[in-house]
Amino acid sequence: MARRSTPAEVSYKLVIGGLAGLAIAILVGPILVVLITSLTTAPSLKFPPPGLSFKWYEALFDPIRSRHIHVAASNTLWVAVGATLLVTLLGVAAAIGISGKRGVAARALENGFLGPLVLPTLAYGFAALMFFSLLGFRPSLPLLVIGHAVVIAPFVFRTTMASLTQLDPSLLESSASLGAGRFTTFRRITLPLIAPGIAAGAFLSFIASIDNVPVSLFLSNARTDMLPIRLWGMMESTLDVRVAAASGVLIASVVVLVVVMERLVGLSRRM
Amino acid sequence: MAPRRDGVEWPLAGPLGLAYTAFFAAPLLLLFAISFYDDSDLTRITGSQWVKFFSDPFYLSVIGRTLQLGAVTVLATTVLSFPLALVFCASRPSVQKLLLLIIIMPLLTSVVVRTFAWIVILAREGVINQAILTLGLSATPLPLLQTEFGLVLALTQIEMPLMLLPLITVMRAIDPNVVDASRALGASRWRTFFQVILPLSLPGWVAGATLVFASSVTAFISQSVIGGGRLVFLPSVIWQQSMVVYNWPFAAVAAVTLLVTVLTGICLLAALSVRLAGR
C-alpha cells in the first residue's frame, strides 16, 4: 500500500493526531494537577505550588489531627469490602443461573441486573433514604453496605457473564460425561476459568464503592462518615490541603491496583 | 443429564433477584408513590406536586437544560473519542497498554478528586487562565468556572472513558482487510473513516453514548461544584428539595422525572442504533 502525502492524508493525520492529543491531555491533566498540588508548601490549593514538600501527606497521616479522616477512610473500606463480598457471591451465582439460558425471564433478569449502571444513582440514593427511614431504620454501616451493593452489583455481574459466554461448552459436557457431578464440574472446571473475570468485576465493584458519592450522600451521617463525603466538605468549606494529599494517596493506590489487576487477570480486556 | 437447561436457574439467580426486588425496585416504587403526596408528612394524596412541577416553565426549562447537557457532553466526548480510538488501534501493543491505563484512570478516581482538580484548572487564577494570560491570548481572565463550557469540559474528562472503552472494543474487532481494501481502492483516509470505519463502529458508539448520557445527566457533584448556582439541573433540584427545603413529594417528582429523562435518552439511542443497523 503506497504512502501518499496528499493534503487529505496530511490533514487527516493532523486533525486526528491533534484531537487524540487533546483527549489525552484532558484525561491526564487534572490527575497530574492534583498530584502536583498535593506536594505544595502553601496552605492553599493554588497551582502552581510555590514549593514542594510532603508536609500535607504527613498531616494526613497524623493520627491526632486527622483522626476523623482516618475514621471516614476505614468506614469506606469496611463498606466497600462488605458490599463487594456480598455482590460477588450473589452476582456470580446469578450469572451462572442466567448465562446461556434462553427465554424472556433470562433476558429480563439480565437487563434488570444491569439497571443501576444507567439509572441515576442520585435518584436511587434519595429513594433508598426514604425507604429505610420509613421502615424505621437509623443510618448505619450495614445500610450503607446494602445501598452500595445495589449500585456496584452490575460490574461483577457483567464481567462474570462475559467470562461465562467465553466458556467452551464442550469442556462442561466432557466433564459431565466423565462422571463429574455439577458441583465438581463447577469447582474444578468452570470456576478456575471464570475466576479472572470474577476478580476483574469484583475489583471494579470495590473501586465503585470506595468512590461512591450519591448513595453515601443520602445514607451516611457523622456516625457513618464516608471518605468522599468528608473530603468534599473539607474541600469546599475549609480548603484543607489535606484533600489534595488524600487524593494523591487514592490516585497512587488505584494506579498500583490497576497495574496489579492487569497482570493478574488482564483487567483491560474485561472492561 | 446435560447441565444446561433453557429456563433460568432460580436457586442461583433468585438471591440476587430478591435483593434487587427488595432494595432496588421497592425504593424506586416508593419514590414513585411518594411523588403523588402533597406534603412531607405524607398525609394527603392529590398529585399536586406533579401539577406544580409541570405547570412551571422554570422546571420545564430545567428538564430541557439537563437533556441539553447530556447531549452536548455526548457530542464532546464523541469528537474526542473517535480520534483517540483510531490512534489506539494503530498503536503497538505496549503503547496500547499505556493508553488503556490513561483511559481507565479517570473512571477509577473519586469524583471529589476530579472536581477539585477542575476547580484548580478552571478558576480565575487557575491553570488555564494563567496560561492564557502568559501567552497574551487575552488581557483579562476568562470566566470558565460556573459556565456551561467549563462544566462540559470537566464532564468530558469524567465521561470519555465510558465512551472510549466500548468504542475501542468494537473498533478493534473491525476486519483490517476491509480497511485495507478501501485504501487500496483509492479512498482517502477521510473517506475510509467516514464510510467504512465509522459505520462499523456504531454499535460501540451507541453503547458509549448511552453510558455518557446517563452519567453526565446525573453528575450532581460536578454540576454543582463546577457549574455553580446559576446552572440548575434536575439533580440539584432533587437535592435542594429533599435535603434543604424538605419537600419530599416534590423532590420525588424531580427524581422520577430524572429517571424518565435518562430512560428516554437511552431508548432514543437504542432506536437510533436499530435504524442505523438496518441501513
Next chain:
Amino acid sequence: MFSRHVDRRTVLLGATSLAAAAAVPTPALAKGSVTAAIYPGTWDEAYRSIVAPALKKAKDVDLALEPLFAVDQIAKAQAARGAPPFDAFVLDPGPRALAIERGLFEKFDASKLSNAAKLPAGFADAHGVAVNTQIVGIAYNPKKVPTPKSWKDLFGEPYVSRLGLTGFQTTFGTLSLIEIAKAYGGSETNVEPAFVEVKKALPKVAAVMAPAALPGLFQQGQIDICYTNTNNVASLKARGVDIDFAFPEEGAITFITTLHIAKGAENVENAYAYIDTALSADVQAQLMKPPSSMIPTNKDVVLAELPIKSLDELSKMRTHDWSKINPLRAGWIERFNKEVSK
C-alpha cells in the same frame, strides 16, 4: 496464557486478601460518645480542635461532629423521623423556631449544666442554651477592592463584578438579603427590592454559589467580596487569604446561636456534658481567639481580639423576627433559584 493453576491461585489470593481486609475491626465509637451537628467550616474546625479534646479530658466522652448547616439539620432530623442521626443541634434563630414548631427537641433542663449561671438572663430556656453570638456583614479583599461602606455598595462598581452571591438557604444569606432589601426600601417581609437588585447585577457578578463554597471561591480569587460572618473571615485570614470584615453603615446583623438536644437522641447525658463543655469559660476563651474568633456568651470571659470591644456594641446591630421570616423562606429559596438560573 493463564494456566488453570494460576487461576485458582488468583482466586485464593483475592479471597484471602478480601477476608483479611474484612477482619479490620469496625471503627465503633467509644462507650462514652456523643454525635453533634456543627456548621461546616470554621465551627467544624474550632469545635474539633478545642471542644472535643476538652470534653474528652473533662468527662471522657468522644465527640463526633457532623457538618451541616442549620436548615439541613432540620431536614435530616425530620427525615429520620424520631431516630435523629445526631444527638445535638446547633441552630440559628430561624431554624430554631422551625424545630420547636416541629417538636424536634428534647425538653431542655438547664439545671443540668454547671455553667448555666454564667449566662446572661434569657440565654437558656426549656428548648436549649445560647453558646455564641454571630455577627454578619461584608467580607472583602482589601488588596483588590476599597473598603465597602454600605450594603448598597455590593451592587455598584467596583464591587459588583467581584461579588459572590448566595441565596436564602442559610441564616446569614437570608438576613443579608433582607438587610439589602431594607437598604433599598424593603422590609423583613418584603425582599422584592433585593430581588430587583440581584436581577440587575446578575450579568456582572463573579459567582453565584452554594453557601459552603464561599471560602473556596474567595481563596481561589474567584470572588473578592461577599456577605458572611466574622468567623469565616477570621478563619480565612489565618490561612493567609487577603480578607477583611466591614461593618455596613446601616448596621451589621447579629443573632444568637443555640445548642439543643435532639428528641430521641441516643446519648442524652453525654449531650448535656458536651453543651456544658462548650459553655465553660475556658473553652469559650479559646474559641474566642483567632482563627475561630467566636463571641462568647459566658459572662466570665473577657473579650479580646474580637471585631468588637464589648457586648454593648451588639445592641446597635440589627436583629430579626423569625416568626415573620420563616413562613416566607421556602418561597424565597425557590424564587432565588429561578431568578439566578441562566
